[in-house]
Amino acid sequence: MLVKALTGSKRYWGWITLLLVLIGTGFTCYLWQLDKGLTITGMSRDVSWGLYISQFTFLVGVAASAVMVVLPYYLHNVKAFGRITILGEFLAVAALIMCLLFVLVDVGKPMRILNMIFYPTPNSMFFWDMIALNGYLLLNIIAGWHALEAEYKAVPPPAWTKVLVYISIPWAVSIHTVTAFLYAGLPGRHYWLTAIMAARFLASAFASGPALLILLCYIIKRVSKFDPGREAIQKLAAIVTYATIVSTFFIGLEFFTAFYSQVPAHGIYTLKYLFAGLDGHSRLVSWMWAFAILVVFALVLLINPGTRTRDSYLQLACAAVFVSMWIEKGIGLVIGGFVPNPFERVTEYVPTLPEILIALGVWATGFLVLTFLYKIAISVKEETV
Amino acid sequence: MGMAFSFFGVIVLMLVVYLGAGLAGWHYLFGVIIPYAAIAIFLAGMAYRVIKWARVPVPFRIPTTAGQQKSLPWIKASTFDNPSSTAGVIGRIALEVLFFRSLLRNTRMELHRGPRLAYHWEKWLWLGGLLFHWSFLIIFLRHLRFFTEPVPAFVSWLEAIDGFFRFGLQGLYITDIVILVAVTYLFLRRVVIPQVRYISLPADYLPLFLILGIASTGILMRYFFRVDITAVKELTIGLVTFRPRVPEGIGVLFYIHLFLVCILGAYFPFSKLVHMGGIFLSPTRNLPNDSRARRHINPWNYPVKVHTYEEYEEEFREKMKMAGLPVEKG
Numbered sequence: 001m002l003v004k005a006l007t008g009s010k011r012y013w014g015w016i017t018l019l020l021v022l023i024g025t026g027f028t029c030y031l032w033q034l035d036k037g038l039t040i041t042g043m044s045r046d047v048s049w050g051l052y053i054s055q056f057t058f059l060v061g062v063a064a065s066a067v068m069v070v071l072p073y074y075l076h077n078v079k080a081f082g083r084i085t086i087l088g089e090f091l092a093v094a095a096l097i098m099c100l101l102f103v104l105v106d107v108g109k110p111m112r113i114l115n116m117i118f119y120p121t122p123n124s125m126f127f128w129d130m131i132a133l134n135g136y137l138l139l140n141i142i143a144g145w146h147a148l149e150a151e152y153k154a155v156p157p158p159a160w161t162k163v164l165v166y167i168s169i170p171w172a173v174s175i176h177t178v179t180a181f182l183y184a185g186l187p188g189r190h191y192w193l194t195a196i197m198a199a200r201f202l203a204s205a206f207a208s209g210p211a212l213l214i215l216l217c218y219i220i221k222r223v224s225k226f227d228p229g230r231e232a233i234q235k236l237a238a239i240v241t242y243a244t245i246v247s248t249f250f251i252g253l254e255f256f257t258a259f260y261s262q263v264p265a266h267g268i269y270t271l272k273y274l275f276a277g278l279d280g281h282s283r284l285v286s287w288m289w290a291f292a293i294l295v296v297f298a299l300v301l302l303i304n305p306g307t308r309t310r311d312s313y314l315q316l317a318c319a320a321v322f323v324s325m326w327i328e329k330g331i332g333l334v335i336g337g338f339v340p341n342p343f344e345r346v347t348e349y350v351p352t353l354p355e356i357l358i359a360l361g362v363w364a365t366g367f368l369v370l371t372f373l374y375k376i377a378i379s380v381k382e383e384t385v
Numbered sequence: 386m387g388m389a390f391s392f393f394g395v396i397v398l399m400l401v402v403y404l405g406a407g408l409a410g411w412h413y414l415f416g417v418i419i420p421y422a423a424i425a426i427f428l429a430g431m432a433y434r435v436i437k438w439a440r441v442p443v444p445f446r447i448p449t450t451a452g453q454q455k456s457l458p459w460i461k462a463s464t465f466d467n468p469s470s471t472a473g474v475i476g477r478i479a480l481e482v483l484f485f486r487s488l489l490r491n492t493r494m495e496l497h498r499g500p501r502l503a504y505h506w507e508k509w510l511w512l513g514g515l516l517f518h519w520s521f522l523i524i525f526l527r528h529l530r531f532f533t534e535p536v537p538a539f540v541s542w543l544e545a546i547d548g549f550f551r552f553g554l555q556g557l558y559i560t561d562i563v564i565l566v567a568v569t570y571l572f573l574r575r576v577v578i579p580q581v582r583y584i585s586l587p588a589d590y591l592p593l594f595l596i597l598g599i600a601s602t603g604i605l606m607r608y609f610f611r612v613d614i615t616a617v618k619e620l621t622i623g624l625v626t627f628r629p630r631v632p633e634g635i636g637v638l639f640y641i642h643l644f645l646v647c648i649l650g651a652y653f654p655f656s657k658l659v660h661m662g663g664i665f666l667s668p669t670r671n672l673p674n675d676s677r678a679r680r681h682i683n684p685w686n687y688p689v690k691v692h693t694y695e696e697y698e699e700e701f702r703e704k705m706k707m708a709g710l711p712v713e714k715g
Binding site for chain 2: 003
């Protein structure tokens with residue numbers, strides 16, 4: 001079955017080559033970072049988590065969103081999702097690999113990373129995040145692969161994989177909850193110290209992940225003979241709609257708490273910095289307004305059934321959801337949380353070029369894994385159609 | 386039975402070293418004489434086996450077709466699965482040696498309810514074998530640091546990559562963990578699957594236990610009970626420069642490790658391990674399938690006395706004409 005990933009059209013190999021070039025560039029930059037240390041990134045004393053950790057946070061959401069196809073199919077017998085559960089699980093696998101790589105590149109001395117296992121610290125959220133992420137990765141690889149193999153053999157999957165799937169459902173929630181706790185447990189960072197952090201994370205995850213899955217389904221439909229099915233896409237679109245609404249609502253709640261109470265410890269300065277600029281620093285303002293505009297645009301397209309059920313509008317809406325959630329979580333939330341610093345000063349953060357190239361390299365690695373997994377899955381599906 | 390025999394065999398070998406090098410102090414025997422003898426047996430044995438195989442005539446191609454043979458230009462031929470040229474053959478052998486391609490295709494027949502026949506891709510033997518062999522190769526190459534001075538750059542590179550992650554202050558070689566896991570899996574597979582267990586002989590268990598013994602003693606020496614590594618290098622450099630000397634104070638663990646390696650090396654040419662050389666000499670792998678393009682004549686065909694039709698007619702033409710039989714020449 002693995003060999004199916006090694007045969008493909010010229011376009012397929014062109015895409016693989018592009019990814020390999022990006023991976024090569026990123027890896028070269030990473031070797032440089034390994035030599036010089038994190039000093040080649042834009043991170044500083046005041047902003048100690050940058051592009052890497054923000055991408056990690058965003059991608060944990062994408063990974064967790066696999067549950068949005070698995071749960072309806074296995075617990076509510078939504079038959080339409082049967083065709084794409086494997087795609088959801090494999091998307092989670094690729095996203096988790098990116099997550100783990102982003103953590104790895106963010107560590108100054110990655111050679112010591114095994115100390116997490118040799119000297120376990122159960123009082124740290126990082127320790128639990130390691131367990132949650134690696135466990136979820138394994139669950140999805142095993143469950144996804146067995147489901148695919150069963151499809152290949154045209155027999156029902158082994159019964160024990162169903163147990164894994166049931167475990168994976170709460171586990172998906174746990175990965176994003178624990179990741180949110182990494183932030184929500186820090187008393188020194190006002191913007192993150194909010195009880196709805198985990199809820200916000202899950203809501204934005206269930207918007208961005210299924211949005212990406214819808215886009216991937218459209219791509220698959222175009223480049224292969226396999227059709228994920230209109231019903232599945234429309235059901236996903238409904239999920240994206242609800243999740244985007246809830247996610248936007250949660251962000252609104254943050255605004256209310258901060259500005260109505262006028263208590264600085266509710267992240268009021270961060271919100272000002274993000275959306276209006278603070279003390280003359282306004283690097284993220286245009287990004288955050290882009291987020292706001294995109295999310296409104298997406299909601300208009302999604303809530304209106306006339307546009308949601310039209311392929312081209314749905315694609316546009318999903319792209320808008322994905323990009324807006326990426327800006328909100330992958331840029332604003334993590335970087336914004338560091339501004340202002342505990343001394344009430346503003347230190348801005350801009351990623352450096354090698355940092356961006358490394359991040360791109362990690363994204364490319366994830367997409368390479370995703371491409372290979374999807375190629376195998378779709379070849380099998382094409383044969384059994 | 387075979388398993389117990391092999392297991393206790395390896396234990397006895399270890400005890401021999403413990404008594405000989407540890408208690409009796411025969412360091413020269415275990416550090417110099419036995420290694421030289423083992424290398425001599427290994428080289429002579431391998432040469433014997435390879436020459437013996439090489440002398441066997443293989444006049445005809447043995448196409449083991451796993452793909453389309455080269456025929457008409459508009460039929461897509463399978464370059465590596467059914468090679469028609471030397472380059473294709475090199476590709477096929479390389480894929481076999483480096484990635485165990487034929488093992489990758491291993492399938493198991495399953496009968497499901499229905500009844501429905503399905504073929505399950507057996508990936509674990511392939512994966513376990515691949516991990517084991519690659520780890521072994523990398524560990525072997527890493528050991529070149531003991532036999533060279535200055536140490537070649539590629540060996541240091543390999544060490545740096547393999548030992549990237551740290552265990553305390555020292556590098557934790559990933560291959561050390563992988564080889565233990567892989568060999569343990571390959572052993573368990575033999576024991577747990579009844580059919581495989583039934584066909585397993587002492588000759589199958591012995592190499593497994595030997596390799597497991599070698600890997601464990603090596604790991605113990607590196608991470609837990611350190612031996613005098615400078616003295617070890619003195620000894621190994623002495624061996625390769627043919628000026629053998631045995632420094633004092635190397636732990637007995639090292640001698641156990643070395644002795645098991647010697648046993649493995651000496652046993653190598655006479656066991657199934659010799660597939661290391663044999664794979665390159667497999668006629669089903671190393672011959673291009675060009676039987677349709679070229680005529681292969683058996684070199685040891687003795688001259689067969691033939692009587693062609695022309696000669697026959699020459700001899701009986703008159704009689705044939707008289708009998709009214711048609712003839713070709715008037």
